[in-house]
Amino acid sequence: xxxxxxxxxxxxxxxxxxxxxxxxxxxxxxxxxxxxxxxxxxxxxxxxxxxxxxxxxxxxxxxxxxxxxxxxxxxxxxxxxxxxxxxxxxxxxxxxxxxxxxxxxxxxxxxxxxxxxxxxxxxxxxxxxxxxxxxxxxxxxxxxxxxxxxxxxxxxxxxxxxxxxxxxxxxxxxxxxxxxxxxxxxxxxxxxxxxxxxxxxxxxxxxxxxxxxxxxxxxxxxxxxxxxxxxxxxxxxxxxxxxxxxxxxxxxxxxxxxxxxxxxxxxxxxxxxxxxxxxxxxxxxxxxxxxxxxxxxxxxxxxxxxxxxxxxxxxxxxxxxxxxxxxxxxxxxxxxx
Amino acid sequence: xxxxxxxxxxxxxxxxxxxxxxxxxxxxxxxxxxxxxxxxxxxxxxxxxxxxxxxxxxxxxxxxxxxxxxxxxxxxxxxxxxxxxxxxxxxxxxxxxxxxxxxxxxxxxxxxxxxxxxxxxxxxxxxxxxxxxxxxxxxxxxxxxxxxxxxxxxxxxxxxxxxxxxxxxxxxxxxxxxxxxxxxxxxxxxxxxxxxxxxxxxxxxxxxxxxxxxxxxxxxxxxxxxxxxxxxxxxxxxxxxxxxxxxxxxxxxxxxxxxxxxxxxxxxxxxxxxxxxxxxxxxxxxxxxxxxxxxxxxxxxxxxxxxxxxxxxxxxxxxxxxxxxxxxxxxxxxxxxxxxxxxxxxxxxxxxxxxxxxxxx
Numbered sequence: 148x149x150x151x152x153x154x155x156x157x158x159x160x161x162x163x164x165x166x167x168x169x170x171x172x173x174x175x176x177x178x179x180x181x182x183x184x185x186x187x188x189x190x191x192x193x194x195x196x197x198x199x200x201x202x203x204x205x206x207x208x209x210x211x212x213x214x215x216x217x218x219x220x221x222x223x224x225x226x227x228x229x230x231x232x233x234x235x236x237x238x239x240x241x242x243x244x245x246x247x248x249x250x251x252x253x254x255x256x257x258x259x260x261x262x263x264x265x266x267x268x269x270x271x272x273x274x275x276x277x278x279x280x281x282x283x284x285x286x287x288x289x290x291x292x293x294x295x296x297x298x299x300x301x302x303x304x305x306x307x308x309x310x311x312x313x314x315x316x317x318x319x320x321x322x323x324x325x326x327x328x329x330x331x332x333x334x335x336x337x338x339x340x341x342x343x344x345x346x347x348x349x350x351x352x353x354x355x356x357x358x359x360x361x362x363x364x365x366x367x368x369x370x371x372x373x374x375x376x377x378x379x380x381x382x383x384x385x386x387x388x389x390x391x392x393x394x395x396x397x398x399x400x401x402x403x404x405x406x407x408x409x410x411x412x413x414x415x416x417x418x419x420x421x422x423x424x425x426x427x428x429x430x431x432x433x434x435x436x437x438x439x440x441x442x443x444x445x446x447x448x449x450x451x452x453x454x455x456x457x458x459x460x461x462x463x464x465x466x467x468x469x470x471x472x473x474x475x476x477x478x479x480x481x482x483x484x
Numbered sequence: 485x486x487x488x489x490x491x492x493x494x495x496x497x498x499x500x501x502x503x504x505x506x507x508x509x510x511x512x513x514x515x516x517x518x519x520x521x522x523x524x525x526x527x528x529x530x531x532x533x534x535x536x537x538x539x540x541x542x543x544x545x546x547x548x549x550x551x552x553x554x555x556x557x558x559x560x561x562x563x564x565x566x567x568x569x570x571x572x573x574x575x576x577x578x579x580x581x582x583x584x585x586x587x588x589x590x591x592x593x594x595x596x597x598x599x600x601x602x603x604x605x606x607x608x609x610x611x612x613x614x615x616x617x618x619x620x621x622x623x624x625x626x627x628x629x630x631x632x633x634x635x636x637x638x639x640x641x642x643x644x645x646x647x648x649x650x651x652x653x654x655x656x657x658x659x660x661x662x663x664x665x666x667x668x669x670x671x672x673x674x675x676x677x678x679x680x681x682x683x684x685x686x687x688x689x690x691x692x693x694x695x696x697x698x699x700x701x702x703x704x705x706x707x708x709x710x711x712x713x714x715x716x717x718x719x720x721x722x723x724x725x726x727x728x729x730x731x732x733x734x735x736x737x738x739x740x741x742x743x744x745x746x747x748x749x750x751x752x753x754x755x756x757x758x759x760x761x762x763x764x765x766x767x768x769x770x771x772x773x774x775x776x777x778x779x780x781x782x783x784x785x786x787x788x789x790x791x792x793x794x795x796x797x798x799x800x801x802x803x804x805x806x807x808x809x810x811x812x813x814x815x816x817x818x819x820x821x822x823x824x825x826x827x828x829x830x831x832x833x834x835x836x837x838x839x840x841x842x843x844x845x
Contacts (some may be wrong), residue, residue, distance in 0.1 A: 222623045275622045278563060282763055282813040285756060289806030297800065417752050421634050424627045434626075458642050465635030469616065472628065476619045 192333050194454040195447070196212050200408065200444025202340040203346030207401035209423035209430070209438045210353065211394030217370045217433025218390050221270050222277065228291035228422025229395050233258045233402025234411040235295060238304045247309045247407075256397035264397025266388050271283075288416065306406040308338040315341065327390040342404050349397070350439055357435065366390060370433060425468045431481025440479060524677055532547030533669035539785060541669075541741050543778040544676035548683050548734035550762040550773030552727035555687050558767045559696060560723040561599055561703035564617060565755045566629040567731045569636040570610040574735030577602035578656060579745055585655035586648050595659040603732045610728020611721060618720040620659050631753040641747040652746025666740065674736055680774065683730050687770045690726065702712065760809050766821030775820055780805070781828045 152159045168348070170187075175193060212226045221230075236257050237250035243248075273279045307313075315334040357363035364387050368376045377383040405411070405419070422445065427433075430441025445464050452460030471478065520623055527535055527752045543586075549571045557563045569802075580600040583591040593601075617625050640647040687803035690696045699719050700782050701709045706716045757780070765776025786800040812819055819824075 220623075222627070279564075279813060281626055282759070283810065285759065286810035286813055289756075289760075290810060293800060293803040293806060297803070324761060345566055355671070421631060421752075422633055428624075428627060459639070461638040461642070462635055465631055465638075466667060468628075468631055472616060473620060 166302040176202060176355035179187040189333065190454055194450045195337075196333075196335055198447035198450035199443060200343045200446075201445040201450060203343045204401060204408070204442075205299055205405055205419075205422050205426050205446050206346055206350060206439050206442035207400055207404060209426040209442055210350070210421050210435055211397035211401075212423045213433055213435065213438045214366075214397075215391055215426045216427065218366055219270065219387055220275075220277070220372075221272075221391075222281050222284070223265070223394075224281055224420060225265070225291060226286040226395075226398055226423060227418070228280045228288045228295070229258050229261065229398040230402045230405065231295060231400025231411060231416040232261070232291065233473070234306075234397070234406035234415070235299050235304070235402070236341075237403030238306050238406055238411060241306050241403075247306070247312075250403050252304065253399050254403045255396040257353045258399025258402070260394030262392045263388055264394070266391035270391070271384065271387075288420070292413065292416055299411075301413055303410045303412045304406060305410040306403060308407055312338040312341055331412070336408075339408055345404075349400075350435070351434055362389070396462070422464075425464055428468050428478060431478030435476070435482040437480030491698045500655060512845075522639075524681075528670045528673055536673040537669040538779050539778075541676050543774065543781045544680035545734050545738050545741060545760055546758070546781065547777035548680055548737070549731050549779055550758050551683055551687060551770055552731040552734070552767075553758055553762045554770060554773045555690075555727045555730070555765050556723055557762065558769070558772075559699050559719060560704035560727075561705060562617065562625050562720060563759070564614070564629045564724070564727070565626060565759060566613050566617075566636075567609065567727065568736055568755040568758050569633045569750050570606050570613075570728045570731040571608050571735030571738060572640075572745065574602045574606035574737035575607050575635070575734035575742075575745040575749070576653070576658075578736050578739050578742050580646060581655035582656065584653040586651075586653050587647055589646065597734055602736060603729065606730045607725060607734035610731065611725040614724025614728070618717055618724070630752070630755070633754055636665070637747055637751050637755075638752060639841050647747075650747065652749075653701070653742060654744040656743055656745065658740035667743065672741055676741070679733055679737060683733065687730070691770075695719070695722065717756070726776070727764050732763075737810055744843070760805065763820075764809060764812050767821030768818050769821055772819055772821045779808075779820070783808070 160453065174190065204278060208226070208230055208241070214220055215223055215226075233254040237254040240250040240253045241247055269283055270280060273283070316335060316337040318333045318335055322368040355363075365376065365381055368381075369383060369386055373383065400413070401419075405415070409415075426445050427438060428441075429444060430437030431441070444467065448463050448467055449460060452463040456463075473483075503824075527540065531540070549567050552570075553564060553567045556567075578598055579586075581590060581591050581601055582595060613629065616632070617628050620628055640652075642652055643649060658672075660666070666672055691700070698709065698714050699722075701718050702714065702716050709719075710716050740751070742749075760774050761776040761780045761819050763776070764779055765774065766772030783805055784801065787804050789825045791800055791804065
């Protein structure tokens with residue numbers, strides 16, 4: 148942190164100013180002139196919260212992707228399909244049993260198992276052949292997408308959150324002042340906040356697992372130098388299977404989350420595959436903090452874009468990616484090798 | 485990795501290696517070319533209009549787009565998913581500068597002005613994309629070009645000022661040159677055949693020029709080529725420019741064949757289809773993309789009937805294509821083209837003790 152400020156004083160200042168502006172804009176009641184330029188504060192706040200919750204979802208999808216890539220150098224372009232499969236399975240479980248939380252467990256296990264199959268059957272057979280892996284995963288994603296279309300059809304599915312999570316909650320953030328001076332507070336769907344907190348918890352747990360446990364140590368060592376790690380006697384294939392299962396399971400969980408606060412329909416797999424691609428390109432391949440920051444940036448950009456310049460909102464995220472590539476090809480948190 | 489000459493002679497099916505000087509001259513054209521050329525030229529005599537237009541027209545055009553990917557992937561080692569977007573941009577530019585049903589946007593320029601401008605813009609777009617993509621290598625290139633292709637799709641879908649958004653352009657007709665209506669099946673068959681053949685031979689020629697050889701050197705070992713004094717980045721960008729030009733030509737033909745262009749043509753699905761075509765056919769030789777395109781188009785056209793025949797709903801076309809693609813990349817990374825040498829090697833292995841060594845070579 149300190150060394151970054153020393154190395155990049157100008158960038159630090161710019162980042163600090165942007166953050167300070169956001170903090171001020173979120174907590175302060177806006178002066179009248181300000182609203183003329185930026186529109187209503189309620190819109191701004193809604194976009195902000197939608198942005199960070201979307202970012203949380205992107206983080207769940209992209210962290211598995213980036214973990215798998217970082218350790219095994221496998222580009223799993225079927226990751227979006229795993230996400231969608233998780234969503235459909237979660238929907239099935241939630242509808243039949245009525246337990247929302249159970250759907251997370253089942254989606255994690257089923258999609259994780261599929262991940263193990265993928266790792267053992269596909270990736271282990273073609274280790275080190277990047278292009279072939281990519282092509283095979285594209286093939287798998289085409290097949291999976293069509294199988295899912297076959298089974299679940301082209302309808303929209305939404306997973307309903309349980310009673311205790313439905314409805315809005317009042318946040319202590321002022322959106323406007325009434326003419327009599329009374330403050331109006333922001334209300335926001337509670338389920339989204341819970342999902343956001345859940346993603347933060349997952350992120351923190353992942354960080355702890357990577358940095359404080361033995362398995363995490365092995366994984367980090369594997370990211371740095373796979374061959375040397377296996378030379379020290381670690382059964383690296385087991386670590387691979389474990390990480391692949393976990394990354395795939397995360398995608399499954401993300402599917403349930405996505406099915407809860409958006410909906411599942413054909414085409415979502417490509418959308419989330421691209422989102423996670425952009426997130427990890429911006430954040431840096433193989434870096435979990437990078438995935439978090441990238442996901443937050445892309446989520447916010449998408450939501451603010453759709454509010455302030457709706458026509459080209461989707462293009463904005465790709466523009467961010469192009470700019471990052473042009474100035475920092477390894478991504479914000481990536482390391483040059 | 486084998487050199488191109490070996491591979492071509494393999495496909496030529498003439499077992500002995502050519503000498504360079506012998507390559508030019510009618511007597512030395514391999515018999516396969518004679519037969520294939522004869523069949524293709526006489527195709528309109530036997531084939532129905534539907535086959536000429538819907539199967540061969542499409543196969544030649546998609547084959548050209550896939551050929552541009554094959555050039556980048558096979559000779560340059562860069563798999564770009566942006567080729568369909570380049571073709572799509574050329575098609576859009578033809579509609580924007582030339583005539584179309586959307587009179588408020590189309591400028592109505594004559595075709596001899598429209599086509600070069602469209603080609604130039606699309607090539608420029610492909611080159612800029614390439615300049616961005618070559619900053620990265622291998623797997624990143626696929627992801628970045630995929631992302632750019634998607635961005636392009638969303639952009640044309642949202643932009644109403646130039647690209648006419650969701651609807652795109654219709655009634656984009658080819659010019660009535662030499663008194664021929666080029667959108668009739670037989671003329672468009674010969675038109676697409678001509679350009680596909682031209683593109684094929686140009687790619688073969690370029691692959692043997694100093695530039696093409698240097699590009700293959702860059703593919704195999706960029707560091708060594710850089711040490712030899714070659715500008716690796718420039719070669720890669722030039723490869724993108726060349727490939728984009730082929731894709732742009734295909735795009736112009738595409739809009740004339742289809743008479744319309746809309747965002748659906750440049751969506752993510754078609755961009756991946758091009759990769760599928762190139763890989764199914766084989767990415768090591770320029771004929772591969774055309775074989776792949778023919779298979780793809782035939783599958784796309786008749787899969788419905790076949791699937792219904794065996795009792796599976798016809799919409800499962802994608803499943804069929806996906807499984808075929810999966811089987812090919814799983815068992816024969818060189819596509820259909822790779823099957824023949826593999827088969828021949830296996831036959832040889834059965835008959836000769838030195839087969840193992842031969843295959844290594």
